[in-house]
Amino acid sequence: MKIDTTDEYLPIYEALASTVRLKIIQLLSLRPMNIKELAEAAELSSAIMTMHVKKLEKAGIIRTDMVPGKAGLQKLCVLDVDQIEINFPAALSQIKEFHQTDVSVGHYTDFQIEPTCGLATREKIIGEFDEPRYFLDHERVNANILWFGQGYVEYKIPNFLLSSNRPEELEISMELSSEAPDTNNNWPSDISFYLNNVFLGIWTSPGDFGDNKGKYTPSWWPSIINQYGLLKYLRITSNGTYMDGNKISDVTIHDVGIRDKQWTFKIAVEKDAEHVGGVTLFGSGFGNYNQDIIFRLYYSKEQKA
Numbered sequence: 001m002k003i004d005t006t007d008e009y010l011p012i013y014e015a016l017a018s019t020v021r022l023k024i025i026q027l028l029s030l031r032p033m034n035i036k037e038l039a040e041a042a043e044l045s046s047a048i049m050t051m052h053v054k055k056l057e058k059a060g061i062i063r064t065d066m067v068p069g070k071a072g073l074q075k076l077c078v079l080d081v082d083q084i085e086i087n088f089p090a091a092l093s094q095i096k097e098f099h100q101t102d103v104s105v106g107h108y109t110d111f112q113i114e115p116t117c118g119l120a121t122r123e124k125i126i127g128e129f130d131e132p133r134y135f136l137d138h139e140r141v142n143a144n145i146l147w148f149g150q151g152y153v154e155y156k157i158p159n160f161l162l163s164s165n166r167p168e169e170l171e172i173s174m175e176l177s178s179e180a181p182d183t184n185n186n187w188p189s190d191i192s193f194y195l196n197n198v199f200l201g202i203w204t205s206p207g208d209f210g211d212n213k214g215k216y217t218p219s220w221w222p223s224i225i226n227q228y229g230l231l232k233y234l235r236i237t238s239n240g241t242y243m244d245g246n247k248i249s250d251v252t253i254h255d256v257g258i259r260d261k262q263w264t265f266k267i268a269v270e271k272d273a274e275h276v277g278g279v280t281l282f283g284s285g286f287g288n289y290n291q292d293i294i295f296r297l298y299y300s301k302e303q304k305a
Contacts, residue, residue: 001060002233002245004087012084015059020044021052028062028079035075053077060231065185066211078206080230085245098171098298099160105283105292106143109264111135113151116181116278119143122218122285145287147179147226147280152268157295159261165299167258170195170236172265174293175286176205177229179278183210189277193234194266196257200241201248203232204275215288226280228287258297265295 003009015021020042027033027041039049056062063080066073106119115130121142127134132148134140146153161167178189185207193200214221214228221227235242236256241249257263269279283292 001081001083002085002087002235002242005089011055012059012061015055015061018052018055021056024049024052024056024077025061025079028077032065032076032078034069034077038077063206063230064211065207067186075211081244083245097301098296100297101157101160101295102291103155103157103293103295104141104144105146105281106141107155108135108140108153109156110154111152113148113153115149116179117146117148119146120221144283144285145226145281147278148269149179149278150269150271150276152266153281154264154266155293157263157265159259159263159297161259161297161299165301167253167297167299168238169298170253170256170258171296171298172234172293173231173291173296174234175229175231175282175289175291176203177226177280177282178205178208179226179280180208182224183208183226185209185211187277188275189269189279190273190275191279192266192268192270192273194264194268195236196260196263197266198251198256199249200234200236200251200256201243202273203234203243203248205230205277205279208278208280214282214286216284216290217286221286226282229280229282231289231291263295265293 003012023042024038027038035046035049039046057064061081063078064075065078067076113132117132118129119126119140122144126137126139126143178187180187187207189205190202191205192202208226210227217227233244236253238252240247241251269276284290
């Protein structure tokens, strides 16, 4: 995970500012544990432990999976981050700025998918479930969520970089999960990413989350299908490509045609992947983060005297 010193990341700093929550992180680094096990290990009540777990979960440091237990389903706490990198403000001698483009999940320009699949606006399902032809429906541009079992969707993005700007890093943030029949928090999927037809790397989604209602998911949305995803940060830098601070390839910002007037960005689940578990893309009005796919190209320029 890569963060900075802006207010956006205050929940992470707050989550870490506790000896109890640091102890929870240490325990979960050894193995996943349920609330009762964590409470006993920390010598706290289950109610107090639940409060601490929710704080860490909100910060994106841990996640809770619903798994079979002796008495039915139980919540299993899993450490979801293995490192946090803090970017401090740049030196005053240099100004770091960025161009930002928000792309709706329904604004794909090409696709090739296989069921299970579907897409919807905030108000209704578009067409029918598991019918790829509806990905050509005229209402698809209004989609705020889409999912498919295998294949890809591709987007075109304008590039507003000036010749006088020096590109330093491209950050792409999006809310993602796997795509299981119904939902399944333990449903891994190897999701591949491409920029300008250059393979960037793979991130393995742990599951298709349906244990809780998404914070922004509409009230009419069926409870038996995907509710929310994980907010992921894909960063292409001069040193390689990273997902949440974890290096996934040696592809650098100089390898991807970063000065092209427009980019193509592809999200794919390959048929020969180890885990073919589909992908769900959550846009604004769905999931837990109320955002579309956000592209930020950071660049620098010398400060004028």
